[in-house]
Structures are given as C-alpha cells and as structure tokens.
Amino acid sequence: MSIKGDFTEFSLAEIIKYLQSSKKTGLLTLTDKTNHFFWVNKGYLVAASHRTDELGLYSLILELYLVRKRSLQRVIDSVYNDSLPLVIFLRENGFLSVKESRILFRFLGFR
Incomplete structure (x- = not known):
C-alpha cells in the first residue's frame, strides 16, 4: 500500500x-x-x-579513511554475507578497530 x-x-x-x-x-x-x-x-x-542504495555506510567508511577502498570492496565481494551489520562484521574481522568503530558511530550521531 x-x-x-x-x-x-x-x-x-x-x-x-x-x-x-x-x-x-x-x-x-x-x-x-x-x-x-x-x-x-x-x-x-x-x-x-539520504540514499537507498545501501552504500551509505560503505561511502562513509571510505570518506573517513577508515579502510582502503580496494580492501573494503574485496571483503564485501568475497566474504560479507549480510549476516551482521557491515560495521560489526568489519570490526569482528579486524578491518576496523574498536576506536575506528567509535569514530564512525560518533560521526553518525550515536554516543
């Protein structure tokens, strides 16, 4: 509807x-x-x-230089399967540190 x-x-x-x-x-x-x-x-x-292509977080991670584009794309293409939110998946698999995750969430407005 x-x-x-x-x-x-x-x-x-x-x-x-x-x-x-x-x-x-x-x-x-x-x-x-x-x-x-x-x-x-x-x-x-x-x-x-402000977008519906599901790449908002992906773009923000690249914009903040938290992960290199080539590395991030390779991980998403090869092993990411939507079983976890992307940021948690990246942190649990060593692509984002806890500090980088906090920076990302602060930037998004979460404390």
Missing part, C-alpha cells in the same frame, strides 16, 4: 503517530530539495538515510 501527500494534508507528527499506532513496516520518503528516507519496522524507526 502506498500513501502520498504533503505537509499541507498531514503534519509530520500525524504521520509518525500513524506509523507507530498501526505498527507499519516500510519506507517513508520525505522530499524537499532532496530525498530523505526513513525505514520503519512495526512502527519503530530503524534507519534513516
């Missing part, structure tokens, strides 16, 4: 209340000059991004 509208029809608070109370799962897309994507699982916000 797809619902479309603008903030003249619904307030953001009304949309969030609806998603929570109905325990919806899906993707909420807000568009102004750019797109903003919010993934919701059973009414809970589980992720947010």
